[in-house]
Amino acid sequence: QSVLTQPPSVSAAPGQKVTISCSGSSSNIGSNYVSWYQQVPGTAPKFLIYDNSERPSGIPDRFSGSRSGTSATLGITGLQTGDEAEYYCATWDNSLSAVVFGGGTKLTVL
Amino acid sequence: QVQLQESGPGLVKPSETLSLTCTVSGAFINSHYWSWIRQPPGKGLEWIGYVSYSGNTNYNASLKSRVTVSLDTSKNQVSLKLTSVTAADTAVYYCARHEAYFHPWGQGTLVTVSS
Numbered sequence: 001q002s003v004l005t006q007p008p009s010v011s012a013a014p015g016q017k018v019t020i021s022c023s024g025s026s027s028n029i030g031s032n033y034v035s036w037y038q039q040v041p042g043t044a045p046k047f048l049i050y051d052n053s054e055r056p057s058g059i060p061d062r063f064s065g066s067r068s069g070t071s072a073t074l075g076i077t078g079l080q081t082g083d084e085a086e087y088y089c090a091t092w093d094n095s096l097s098a099v100v101f102g103g104g105t106k107l108t109v110l
Numbered sequence: 111q112v113q114l115q116e117s118g119p120g121l122v123k124p125s126e127t128l129s130l131t132c133t134v135s136g137a138f139i140n141s142h143y144w145s146w147i148r149q150p151p152g153k154g155l156e157w158i159g160y161v162s163y164s165g166n167t168n169y170n171a172s173l174k175s176r177v178t179v180s181l182d183t184s185k186n187q188v189s190l191k192l193t194s195v196t197a198a199d200t201a202v203y204y205c206a207r208h209e210a211y212f213h214p215w216g217q218g219t220l221v222t223v224s225s
Binding site: 002032033035037043044045046047050051056088090092096097098099100101102103104 | 145154155156157160168169170171204208209210211212213214215216217218
């Protein structure tokens, strides 16, 4: 059972928009920055979003992040088949003094 | 460009010690924090722990009694040792530079615990 809760799966058609939620508590998302990662099967996770909503260089603006209270959201617009992957959120947890990850969300582009 | 490469035995016997090395190029390890993260087959990511540029460490409480992460500045390497392993420690092990996020990551190395 992960400290951060993500939906196991989401799906949408090419060109559409999807959002992936990450729910936590005041000791983690509520008081620390959230980052997001994309993992294609068989490869290492790829850094997508940091500090809740910032995109590193090279990440297209189709990817966005936001945080509200104790939840964070990853948004992907203009879906492409290449976006099919597992997506993870992560943050620091003050109570655990540890990094915590969400359980991951599998995105299917139908 | 910072690059990380994990290396070590792919097979470890139960009750023995898992030892991995992360070789860093493009950055000095004594200027950043470095984490180890693992992923059991078909499962999600689990943070193992970090070592700071000064050698301070912080570990996942569930592994704290068995794990050591350290720096070898002469080789620009970060190491992971996990003692008394069981089948539950079978996973792909990643190292990553740790700021408020993880970037970059190594490609990962699969370690199987089996007799």
